[in-house]
Amino acid sequence: MTKDDRVEETNPYGTFGGNGSKIGTSIPTNNIRVPRSTMHLLLNVVFGVFVFGVLYVQVQSLHFDSSGGIEIDEIPQTIGSSKSSLTDADAVEELHALKRKGHHKKHHNHGSSSRSHTDDEVVPSAEDESSAEDTDDNFAQGDDEFFCENAHIVFFLVDDQGFNDIGYNTLDLDGASPTIDNMAKSGIILDNYYSQHLCTPSRAALMTGVLPYHMGMQHEVILPSAPWGVPLDHMMLPEYLSQQGYKSHIVGKWHLGFHLKEYMPTARGFDSFFGYLSDQENYYDREYPYPIGGIYFKDWIHVQQDGTKNFVDQAGNYSLDMITNKAANIISSHSSEYPSNSLFLFVSFQTLHGPLEAPPAHTLDDKQIAMLNTIPNEQRKKFSRMLMATDHSIDQIVTSLTSNDLISKTVIIYSSDNGACHLSGGYNSPLRGGKHYLFEGGLRVHGFMYSQMFLDTPLSGTRFPGLMHISDWLPTILHMTSNASAIPDSIDGLSQWRAMQWLQKPPREVLVHNIDRWVTMANGSTEWLAPLNKSRAAIRVGDMKLITNEYVIPWYSPHDADEDDDTTLGEFHYIQDCENAPNEGINTFLFNISSDPFEMKNLAEVHPDMVVELSALIEALASEMVDPVWQPEEMTAVIAWSQAGGYFCPWSSENTNEPTTDGDMV
Secondary structure, three states, rough: OOOOOOOOHHHHHOOOOEEEEOOOOOOOOOOOOOOOOHHHOOOOOHHHHHHHHHHHHHOOOOOOOOOOOHHHHHOOOOOOOOOOOOOOHHHHHHHHHHHHHHOOOOOOOOHHHHHHHHOOOOOOOOOOOOOHHHHHHHHHOOOOOOOOOEEEEEEEEEOOOOOEEEOOOOOOOOOOOOOHHHHHHHEEEEEEOOOOOHHHHHHHHHHOOOOHOOOOOOOOOOOOOOOOOOOOOOOOOOHHHHHHOOOEEEEOOOOOOOOOOOHHHHOOOOEEEEOOOOOOOOOOOOOOOOOOOOOOOOOOOOEEOOOOOOEEEOOOOOOOHHHHHHHHHHHHHHHHOOOOOEEEEEEEEOOOOOOOOOOOOOHOHHHHHHHHHHOHHHHHHHHHHHHHHHHHHHHOOOOHHHHHHHHHEEEEEEEEEEOOOOOHHHOOOOOOOOOOEEEEEEEOOOOOEEEEHHHHOOOOOEOOOOOOEEEHHHHHHHHHHHHHHOOOOOOOOOOOOOOOOOOOOOOOOEEEEEEEEEEEEEEEOOOEEEEEEEEEEEEEEEEEEEEEEEEEOEEEOOOHHHHHHHOOOOOOHHHOOOOOOOOOEEEEEEEOOOOOOOOOOOOOOHHHHHHHHHHHHHHHOOOOOOOOOOOOOOOOHHHHHHOOOOOOOOOOOOOOOOOOEOOOOO
């Protein structure tokens, strides 16, 4: 994003990225660090003392009204508020009491960021209108568990796909994604599935199983010349899978850090990488859409299994075709060269992220072309065409799995990394808000699993109502492949595998969507991180969701005509990312997501006591938050990239033998 596209200093939360000095003394040094196991205990205390003892009773008697919200200064920011039923001293004393009595219980495989749970507890689905007792009856208790041992895993991660942007759940794109729709309906659709509100935090949670605020990844996304990434002390999913003999490959987008070679995908467990390192690039020429230091750089690199590195040009080729062809080549090579090893293929699509650039005609069929002609808005039409091309890519990759006799032993997982941005053609209708923000439109996304191995099992043709987060994939995948013992105690993700088979109730009852207490400040070309002294946060506890100190975001629906022309025409405007904050102010919101999934009725003024209790829970969790690893951009990167032929690459002085350009690579 360019400096002109970022929020001005008048924004109370500062800018979204930029140039300047490294963070230092502006980071508060009095943050209390609490070990993860202690946090689990504290969450158990808080949840047990007042969530089921106070909140649950209040939830049952909620009466909605159209209250508009309360100002942020009215919300207590600490547990010690006089209005709170739980003080700091109370929490600490009960925490020590639990330690002495040894009452802390983990999940049957591992700990979590939510409280411990037992087999007689249940989470109502956000879509389930039946009573909790009815939900209980849907889940059997037993040990008839199905595993996918040594299964190949293909994970499709789509970029910026909104809640209304998939064929099987849409107001206006029915028929746009037939391959995706058929797999979803034949597998298990995740009806209550959440990511983070931004790309980098979501991908970090997916790869590590750790919530962003527990590893310093809670604040914004990584810009190309910013020297930070997922901390190296966190193992990633391919590293766990390699211990089981998997060969792991990534094609497409990385966006988890590359300033040092130790942060590259092939240093984090992947055997090869073919794709781009930053947040976005032009679809046809590999060029980053914005100049850095006055220069337009390119971003595509191929790191092979033998360590050979090459920059990739292939100007004129649509990046989605490049991803599809490379994925098919990996599948074919794996089948012939590693027949005894399982494959993990992470297909990290560039689509549907801006810039909106229409794909070649060969990616569409006649029915899709006819459907496109019914869309009156040109921006939405271009976005839809990119969705259709993504569906075509998935069809081609599945065809490759089939022709190489791998499909019968493959589990396919599909997910978006965050909600859509309406300024780039995507929509989250009927959910509120979108990318960058903590309403459902930014967080609740589509996901499903499909496999021929699921036939004649409870996983075939079903919809899973359990609350699930993108961080749950790591333990769920390890559990699914019969390697539950490899799930570490230190992560936040919960295995959903048994619950997906209806053998136990869904394990997740609490979801910390995010906690961020920092703001990016700017003074000219210099940016730095400063304490916000309040939590911009969201937490889900059972049916209830509290959002604190968030912008007032409306609902967006696909337009009937080109109503966005005044905001989308002009240089770079088709890469609008919704990062510019609105002018409607900042409020705190309380919603019953089960009864009000579209977040239309703010209950904060109706139930102030509940706001106090959940705010106290957020602040208790914030006390053990890891400081952001965010760093401002460094112009020293420009020198290194210029010396490397104009391509993004690690730019530390200790990095040598950088790759050469090979425009003929396929």
